[in-house]
Amino acid sequence: MYEQLGVIGCGLIGGSFALAMKRAGLVKRVIGYNKSPSTTELARRLGVIDAGAESALQAVSGSDIVLIAVPVSATESTLKAIRHLVSPGVLFMDVGSTKGDVIAAARRALGDRASAFVPCHPIAGKETGGVQHADAALFEGRQLILTPEPYTDVQQVQRATDVWSALGATVLKMRPHNHDAAFAAVSHLPHLLAFAYFQAIAEQPTSRDLLSLAGPGFRDFTRIAGGDPAVWRDVLLANKREVLAQSQRFRAALDRLESLMEAGDGSALEAALKPIAEGRNAWQAPGSPAPQAVPSGRPAGK
């Protein structure tokens, strides 16, 4: 049981964490800080936080657990602003979708105090962000990746593991580089592709008619193109090399399918599509009704 949670950035993830911690009875009081006072006011009105803070430092003051839930490029300035309150007596975590840049930022901002900071990434999201969509059940059945460094305090890592597990998440440890490479492939690239695809539709003169005809396949394929532009700006820049490398792989696969179309080769095209469809249908999303068992920590250390 924690006395006070300080949330810096009360968006979908920060707000959901606050609600989940309260519902689980893990925290008595939540204080929140946002760049925009109107967000803080909304979070307070919705009962996501108990009180607003005037600064990031004030949100940390008196808190024994702190969640930093800002776009990753704001991590360094946030940590700098709170650095002299960072100590092993308080659990500090972030929720950024990239980890290599966050860890480097923590090292620069905190120096030796970076041992108190546990880099985290919850694999959870929704069509639309904002504290108004915060959901106490957002992390249930989802994965939570921890990417501690050798210098990270082991007790802090254990406390982070306990907290996220208590919220219903499956906790996995990975090396930061493995994390960033893997999520370039399964999360960051699909976001880039969905953004590019929606843009290509939206810029056509008949886009209104096109969008009026789009059905459930289009809806699901483009859902992630509705993601927060500031968050995805940061992720795409922070993990640029890995995302662009994955994009090259994607373009090569697209080239091959288009060549089969150009050649009008129905048998070869069907032979190419069949294992894809089978592979996709065999895959089970974490958190879906029949989740695939993932041994804790397996992807780490590769």
Added chain:
Amino acid sequence: MYEQLGVIGCGLIGGSFALAMKRAGLVKRVIGYNKSPSTTELARRLGVIDAGAESALQAVSGSDIVLIAVPVSATESTLKAIRHLVSPGVLFMDVGSTKGDVIAAARRALGDRASAFVPCHPIAGKETGGVQHADAALFEGRQLILTPEPYTDVQQVQRATDVWSALGATVLKMRPHNHDAAFAAVSHLPHLLAFAYFQAIAEQPTSRDLLSLAGPGFRDFTRIAGGDPAVWRDVLLANKREVLAQSQRFRAALDRLESLMEAGDGSALEAALKPIAEGRNAWQAPGSPAPQAVPSGRPAGK
């Protein structure tokens, strides 16, 4: 009220149509034909059809409404097999995702009798095909596109409109070329992209680990990569020119976003992503809780 529905191809769409017609009390008896006798047997056991037919012709014999729900490349041979039973006294419809090629096939197979045939495309689908996923509610709140030709019997068009409307679909008329161009953009291209993307993941040496880390964004983005390979082989070949043209537009949009990433231009990248996210979030899928009103027939005649 129809006496007997003949379904040629009892998959997800054919099976769902049969169930929906029965539930709506629009048909007394359903007879089904499939290339594979085991599919017919399964459809019968599931109560989707009342009896199996030995041939497409036998499924049409005695029927006053016929649904052809086969991959589009099989439309011509199917229509040839039943051609001497095609007459204006029986309503003939297909459900193909492309219409230009289906109409050309109908003209070749049926000659003047093509007036009895109403080309249809229900904008409805599911993650996985097969009669075992047939659903009487599949067409509720969805759009149904009709692409009649000037020679199509107007009474048949009216009957088709009445049937699909009674199953809960919103019926829209479009010219076949406009249909194929629009669906290349909002349905066929995203399927191609999802297939290519899943393939690019699956062929990596670490694909098992990657897939074990993938979350809800990946799940939705790749759902349509689980589509029937025979159906999508046909669609991608039948509508090749339009799909490849849309792919060029997509690649150009992807190039622009990647250039902003390469340049590390955060402000320009955010400025590019913002209207995309806003546009996507403003769009409402037909059949979603707050569907967008689409005046009947609006996209036709452009």
